[in-house]
Amino acid sequence: MLCFFLLCCLSSATCSEALSRQRRSWIIDSFTIEEEHPGPFPYVLGKVNIERDYRVYFDLYGEGVDEEPRGVLSIHKDSGTIYVHKAVDYEERTMLKLQFEARTTDLSIDTKLGVEITIQDINDNPPHFQKDLYEISVKEEDVQGSHLLTVVASDRDQKGTANSTFHYEIKAVSPNTPDTEFVIEKTGAISFKGCLDHDAADMFTILVEAKDHGEVVKLSSSTTVVIHVQDGNNHLPSISGQTGSGKVKEGEIGFSPLRLHVTDKDTPHTPAWRARFTVHADEGGHFIIETDPDSNDGILKVVKALDFEEGAQRELSISVENELPYFSCQVKGKRSSGLWIVDTIRDSDPGAAQPHSVKVIINVEDTNDPPVFSVAVKEATVEENTPIGTWVEKVTAVDPDSSQARDFVYKVGNDPAGWVTVDPHTGDITTVKTPDRESSHVVNDVYTVLLHAVDKGEPPMTGTATLQIHVTDQNDNTPQPVETYLYVCMSDDPIATNITAFDLDENPFGGPFTFELLGDVRGKWKLNPSYGYTAGLVKEPSVYAGPHTVGVKISDTQGEFGVYNLSVTVCDCSVTGNCRTRRHSATRAASGAIGIVFASLVLLLFLLLMAVVCSCKNEFITLETISSGQTLLESNTEKPGTDCQVLDSVLTGSSEKKRRDSTTVHDRMQHTEFSKELRQSFRSRHSIKVDDRRENHLNLLADNCKQTTWNPFTANDYDHTHQYKDMGTLTSFNQTNSHVLDDTLRTLLHRKLSALQEMEDEMLDDELHMYADEGESHNLSELEAIAIAPDDTTFLKALQELDPKFNQLASICKPPHIQN
Incomplete structure (x- = not known):
């Protein structure tokens, strides 16, 4: 088994000497080791022969010696024999690469060879499947030839050899039914011939083998394939019976008069078993039928009320089928190759069996219908x-x-x-x-x-x-203004604001409207336009700042009209953006001013009370009895006290004090209201901008007119044992002298306002005030006419014309220097 080629270069002795001085290398062809050699070990793999005239020693290094896998090979130092000490595995390493060296006695390298030892493969690995168990589910209605699954195996032996080549084979099928045969392809794909029948077998277990083509020995392995067959709808459901009264009252809904029972041989609670009902011949859609999920019964219900007058009976047709479409398969013949001959039927195919149906009668019972x-x-x-x-x-x-x-x-x-x-x-x-x-x-x-x-x-x-x-509609509503409070800015040119009207009536009793100003408005106000849904109220330059009342008549298209007084406020918009802003600011300022005025009134009342308490009580004068049918209670009159000057500090003169002492509570209310109007008229006509402090002066003036009005019948020192027997006498007395009091009050206000104007020079922090331009004095306003005070002669003459009793009452608090 040892094969090698030795390449050497022959040389002379000189060459030998040169050889000992330099390294020469040889390459030896590959050795071959059979994998998994059974031994015994060690055994001789081969021998290296090098012809030398001198002695050499051999060494071996690399894989299988001092590198992994260690301890496989060794070499005899003197003879060059190579030994194998243990088996090797082709699947782990297909070749061992080593280095062979020959050294002389002085340990210098004589020869250096590269050695490659090939490991020879044997069939020691069977094919191996990726899974030990394959498991799938298929539908019963799948047709033959359908691909079910593919199994995969591999062999670790040397590729391209018989040891690694294998094939698949079905070794066993359980259960083995006559109408079903499974087939596996070279690729491992599994299919079937014939029909799948869940009733015959709901599960198949297939043993698949993979076997290699080894020359010495053939190895194989196997896997298991489990195929679950889902039950298909190959059995039609049928209605086996019914229960229930079959009666329903007219007008009643939600009632179930009937229940239908169904039989089906398919697996319960599967889509192939669950029934689905259909109601036929139900004109008007009065009924539905639902499936009971437990019993698979059909429950008929009334969803639209029935009318007895439309018929006492309802004849219905009810059919049943399954959720899954019907399918059947039968084997008609088997072929040695290819697919078998089978007969399949679906519910959509012509000639397929129709769903089972029955007819039912529903009786409608008469009830009392509403009118x-x-x-x-x-x-x-x-x-x-x-x-x-x-x-x-x-x-x-x-x-x-x-x-x-x-x-x-x-x-x-x-x-x-x-x-x-x-x-x-x-x-x-x-x-x-x-x-x-x-x-x-x-x-x-x-x-x-x-x-x-x-x-x-x-x-x-x-x-x-x-x-x-x-x-x-009737014309029973008059036109009305949308707003009765209007605002317009001061201007040297005519400036307008809008008057918008509406009418609750519809055409032809509504707008457009005709607007007309009432009263003396010449040179002050005019309308432009005066017809439509909105009129323009034009302010002439002569109209002063302040509040004004403008009368307007609004007529509809039929002549129905309404008369309204519009409150129009004219203000200086150069200070504030518009009149509304100024009005709001003034309202907030007025709230604080009211508190100050109220506190001043309380203080003034307290001072008046102290003045009365401290008044002199030296002598009481009995009042004379009034004749001619007018009866008064006799009463002692208190003489003037020493502290009467407290009241004089509030009043401006003895004549004014006498006139104010004669007023009643009713007169004081009238005078207070008049004083407010007079203050407003004075400021508006003279264009005076009065700040908050000057406003307080005017308020105090009005309050003085009210608080200093003396009523002897409410004094603290008045003797209650003497009272007027007829209060009508006092009322008559007040009415007789009211015109004198009005003139007196006007005089008082004129003097107070004149004093207020003289104080303006001392108020350095006041605002600038606008007065009438020079040359307009010939045009007197109403306020100027009112403010003309009567001379002293007229005033004294008025006092002399008063009733004698008034003089006696007024002298109660008359200053000492005037009493005489």
Whole structure:
């Protein structure tokens, strides 16, 4: 078994000497080791012969010696014999590469050879499958020749040799049925011939072998294939019976009058077994049939109410089939090669068996039906504002059980505003309230009422109808402004704001509208335009800042009109962006000012109370009894005290004090209201911008007019044992002197306002004020006319014309230097 070729170079003695001085190499051809050699070991693999005239020693290095796999080879140092010490495996290593060296006695290298030892393969590996067990599920209706699965095996022996070449073979099939045969291809693909029958075998176990083609020995291995056959629908279901009354009451839904029973030889609770029912000849769609998942029964249910009058019986046809389509397979002949002859049937094929069906009868039982109105939705037309008792419409109902009119009781079911009533016997509908088209219950000019008809059956049944009353319009609403508070900015040029109107009535009783200004508006206000849905209110430059009232008449297309007073505020928009912003700011400022004024009033009342308590009580003067039918209670009059100057500090003069002491509570309220209007008129006409402090001065002035009004009947020192017997006397007394008090109050306000104007120079932090331009004094305003104070002669004359009792009352708190 030893084969090698030795290549050498022969030379002379000189060459020999040169050989000892330099290295020469030889290459020896491959040795061959058979894998898995049984031994005994060691055995001789071969011998290396080198012809030399001198002695050499042999060494071997590399794979199988001092490299993996170690300890396989060795060499005799003197003879060059190579020994094998153990078996090798071709599947682990196909070749061993080594180095052979020959050394002289001085250990120098004489010869160096490369050695390749080939490991010879033997058939020691059988084919190996990727899996020990293959398992799949197939459908019973799969046709023959269908690919089921593929098994795969491999051999580790040398490729391309007989040792690694193998084939597949089915060794056994269990159970072995006559109508099914399994086939495996060279590739390992498995298919079948014939038919799969779940009833004959629901599972097949196949033993597949892979065997190699080794020359010395043939090796093989096997795997197991398990095929589960799913049950197909190869048995048609059939209806075997029915249970239930087969009766249903008319008008009843959700009731089950019948249950159908089914038999099927397929595997229970599979799609091939589960039944699916169909209802035929069901005109109107009154029935459905459901499948009981446990028993596979068909449950018939009523889903739409039946009417006895349409028929006392319903004849239905019910068929049954499975969820899976029907399929059958029969072997008609077997061939030695190729597929067999089989006969397959599907439910879609011509001539296939039809689903099983049965006929059932459902009896409809008569019940008391509710009355039915001849018209379910009836319409009527009524003009709004028609008188109560107006006939609207008439409704009638019939009995479905007899198709004739019967004695029903008619009722109003839902009447949102309570407009109508219905005669319970005739069905005549009349009004009990006046219809109003603008009512919130009228939608799109329609008022809806629900009506009922109740029969006298057992139990009583109720029918319902809808009455839609179309309410026609009348011109019963006047036009109205959208806003009654308007704002306009000061300007040297005419400037306008919009007046927008609306009318609850519809055409032709609504807009467009005609606008007309009322009162003396010449040179102040005008309209442009004055016709349409919005008019322009134009402010002339002569209109001063402040609040104004503008009367406007708004007429619709039919001449119906409304008169309104619009509150128009004119303000300076150069300070604030618009009048609305300024109004809001003023409102917030006024809230704080009200608190300050209220606190001032409380303090003033406290001072007045202290003044009265501290008043002198030296002498009481008895009041004279008033004659001519006017009766007063006699009362002592307290003489002036020493602290009367507290009141004088509030008043401006003795004459004003006398006049204010004579006012009653009613007069004080009138004067307070007048003072507010006067302050506003004064500021507006003279274009004075009054800051918060000056506003407080004006408020204090008005409060002084009210607080310092002296009423002797409420003084603390008044003797309650003497009272007026007739309060009407005091009322008459006040009415007689009211015109004098008005003139006096105007004088007081004029003086206070003049003093306020003189204080402006001292208020350095005040705003600038705008007054009328020079040259306009010939055009006096109302405020200027009012502010002209009467002279002293007229004032004293007015005092002398007062009733004597007023002088006695006014002298109570008269300063000492005036009393004399």
